[in-house]
Amino acid sequence: MKGKKTLNKTSKNNFITMGGLLLVYVIVLILKEGGITTNLINGQLVPICAYMIMAISLNLTVGILGELSLGHAGFMSVGAFGGVFVGTLMQEVSDSKVLCLLVAVIAGGLMAAVAGLLIGVPVLRLRGDYLAIVTLAFGQIIKSIVNILYVGLDSEGLHVSFIEKCEVLDDGKLIISGAMGATGIRKLSTFTFAFIVLVVCLIVIFNLIQSRTGRAIMALRDNRIAAESVGINVTKYKLLVFSISAAMAGMAGTVFAYNYSTVAPTKFDFNTSILVLVFVVLGGLGSIRGSLIAAALLTLLPELLREFSDYRMLVYAIVLILVMLGTNNPKIRDFFAKMFARKKTAKEENANG
Amino acid sequence: MDKGKIHEVISESIIPERDQNKRPVLECSHLGITFGGLVAVDDFNLTVGATEIAGLIGPNGAGKTTAFNLLTKVYQPTRGTILLDGQDTRGMSTMQVNKAGIARTFQNIRLFDKLTVEENVKIGLHNQIKCSTVSSILRLPNYWKTEKEAHEKALELLSIFDMQDMADYKAGSLPYGAQRRLEIVRALATNPKLLLLDEPAAGMNPSETAELMENIRKIRDTFQIAILLIEHDMNLVMGICEGIAVLNFGRIIAKGSPEEIQANPTVIEAYLGKKKED
Numbered sequence: 296m297k298g299k300k301t302l303n304k305t306s307k308n309n310f311i312t313m314g315g316l317l318l319v320y321v322i323v324l325i326l327k328e329g330g331i332t333t334n335l336i337n338g339q340l341v342p343i344c345a346y347m348i349m350a351i352s353l354n355l356t357v358g359i360l361g362e363l364s365l366g367h368a369g370f371m372s373v374g375a376f377g378g379v380f381v382g383t384l385m386q387e388v389s390d391s392k393v394l395c396l397l398v399a400v401i402a403g404g405l406m407a408a409v410a411g412l413l414i415g416v417p418v419l420r421l422r423g424d425y426l427a428i429v430t431l432a433f434g435q436i437i438k439s440i441v442n443i444l445y446v447g448l449d450s451e452g453l454h455v456s457f458i459e460k461c462e463v464l465d466d467g468k469l470i471i472s473g474a475m476g477a478t479g480i481r482k483l484s485t486f487t488f489a490f491i492v493l494v495v496c497l498i499v500i501f502n503l504i505q506s507r508t509g510r511a512i513m514a515l516r517d518n519r520i521a522a523e524s525v526g527i528n529v530t531k532y533k534l535l536v537f538s539i540s541a542a543m544a545g546m547a548g549t550v551f552a553y554n555y556s557t558v559a560p561t562k563f564d565f566n567t568s569i570l571v572l573v574f575v576v577l578g579g580l581g582s583i584r585g586s587l588i589a590a591a592l593l594t595l596l597p598e599l600l601r602e603f604s605d606y607r608m609l610v611y612a613i614v615l616i617l618v619m620l621g622t623n624n625p626k627i628r629d630f631f632a633k634m635f636a637r638k639k640t641a642k643e644e645n646a647n648g
Numbered sequence: 649m650d651k652g653k654i655h656e657v658i659s660e661s662i663i664p665e666r667d668q669n670k671r672p673v674l675e676c677s678h679l680g681i682t683f684g685g686l687v688a689v690d691d692f693n694l695t696v697g698a699t700e701i702a703g704l705i706g707p708n709g710a711g712k713t714t715a716f717n718l719l720t721k722v723y724q725p726t727r728g729t730i731l732l733d734g735q736d737t738r739g740m741s742t743m744q745v746n747k748a749g750i751a752r753t754f755q756n757i758r759l760f761d762k763l764t765v766e767e768n769v770k771i772g773l774h775n776q777i778k779c780s781t782v783s784s785i786l787r788l789p790n791y792w793k794t795e796k797e798a799h800e801k802a803l804e805l806l807s808i809f810d811m812q813d814m815a816d817y818k819a820g821s822l823p824y825g826a827q828r829r830l831e832i833v834r835a836l837a838t839n840p841k842l843l844l845l846d847e848p849a850a851g852m853n854p855s856e857t858a859e860l861m862e863n864i865r866k867i868r869d870t871f872q873i874a875i876l877l878i879e880h881d882m883n884l885v886m887g888i889c890e891g892i893a894v895l896n897f898g899r900i901i902a903k904g905s906p907e908e909i910q911a912n913p914t915v916i917e918a919y920l921g922k923k924k925e926d
Contacts, residue, residue, distance in 0.1 A: 502784060522760075
């Protein structure tokens with residue numbers, strides 16, 4: 296049957312993405328265990344996974360729902376500091392590293408989801424540029440709030456204060472200390488853990504897109520008035536996407552934060568939001584696989600370009616521009632399409648022969 | 649225009665005999681909307697029988713599409729009431745009106761271009777075949793069951809217009825006529841009581857239009873629903889409509905059977921202008 300085929304085609308694509316990702320994971324793991332990769336790259340593995348999650352979650356909002364969001368780093372920030380906070384509380388209760396991290400990641404995701412809902416309810420009456428401006432402001436607000444937030448824990452319990460440092464007894468410590476951010480984090484994140492979170496997010500997105508809910512979301516993107524006229528609840532699905540996307544960004548934030556001993560609020564500023572948006576746009580709106588590849592390459596690129604020292608960001612920008620031009624040039628596209636087609640026909644001939 | 653005469657015409661019922669004993673699917677009374685100082689539609693009174701094929705005609709800019717937008721709550725009416733199968737739709741949103749039983753197509757086609765034909769119809773089935781987000785993400789048995797159900801139902805609906813073979817094409821890549829037909833299928837998928845067609849024959853050639861007429865009748869007979877259509881193609885309107893209302897400058901100037909409308913001097917005047925008296 297014909298209809299069955301489309302389903303298989305999309306599923307097939309998803310399986311290829313998944314398989315490729317697993318393959319890369321195994322190869323990287325072997326290289327890492329074999330001591331072939333440098334420390335520089337080893338240090339980037341968890342951030343790469345975190346940025347991949349950021350990219351696919353933003354792609355859900357921008358590519359699948361079709362609403363521009365410029366405050367995605369804000370959700371990452373909520374997840375990072377919320378997750379670290381809950382994780383530190385968990386350390387008092389449990390010694391298990393994995394359990395601490397797991398609880399932290401889930402808590403970070405939930406907190407970011409709540410933030411997504413909170414911003415979504417008033418903001419989703421807006422569309423297009425107006426929505427983008429409000430999300431931009433949201434990102435800045437989160438950064439500014441965390442910048443003056445002090446949270447301490449000691450034998451007397453929790454201390455929370457704004458602007459002024461809160462007093463903590465000698466037996467306790469500051470979990471979040473204003474502009475310094477979260478300090479004294481135990482480095483719990485591992486490459487494998489980050490990868491598992493990434494795979495879970497990926498499965499959720501793939502399954503979501505290929506379902507009644509996903510179709511409703513894409514209908515909103517393609518034509519809102521028509522979607523309403525066939526009885527689709529615009530507010531409900533926009534809120535749903537916003538909170539799912541925020542939850543994933545929050546999880547990415549927690550994973551990211553637990554890779555360092557200190558995380559400052561400025562790490563999740565407007566530049567980070569734009570960086571993630573660049574991943575999404577470069578990888579192709581709506582293309583999950585593209586987002587993954589773009590996130591990985593563009594996180595690695597600045598590290599690989601270290602030999603250019605001062606000219607690093609210049610080369611980075613040039614590479615970005617070249618890739619943009621290249622992927623949008625019809626001639627280059629045709630060239631790749633032909634290459635691909637020739638390979639395919641050759642394969643088919645082989646199969647027939 | 650003689651006002652007394654207009655009201656005389658309005659009081660005539662145009663509901664076909666077989667629907668006389670049933671509750672009309674649509675009853676509009678004194679419906680109107682004002683944009684700033686502009687009265688776009690005023691005193692719009694229309695009754696559509698349960699299985700009637702009715703037409704709404706009028707010169708360009710008469711307010712026909714605005715009337716559709718009022719019925720589907722794309723615009724909230726300034727005045728008047730709409731009873732849908734006896735239920736007042738006051739305060740409802742477009743989505744709620746669709747759930748209550750009005751489906752529509754658009755004059756400027758509004759399909760989900762980047763999705764396939766089958767997905768377009770499945771989106772129409774959104775409120776008919778339900779599956780929660782959680783069971784979709786977890787791929788629970790209910791997901792597979794409802795997906796299969798939706799797939800079969802979508803192909804069944806597409807077969808009305810012999811479009812099963814196009815199920816895999818992107819909706820945006822279809823030829824114009826097929827896009828119009830797909831819009832009708834998508835509207836039908838929402839299981840409406842009243843189907844509003846906004847210029848369904850626009851851009852179709854005479855043979856396609858003849859086929860469309862057959863299909864509109866077929867849809868009415870199979871689904872036992874009412875159809876209200878806006879159309880400029882008089883062959884289609886006079887050929888299939890049982891009752892016709894003529895709109896001019898936002899007001900209904902005549903109602904009646906196709907024969908009555910064709911002979912009505914007010915209608916002829918609205919379309920062709922007044923004969924010079926000398």
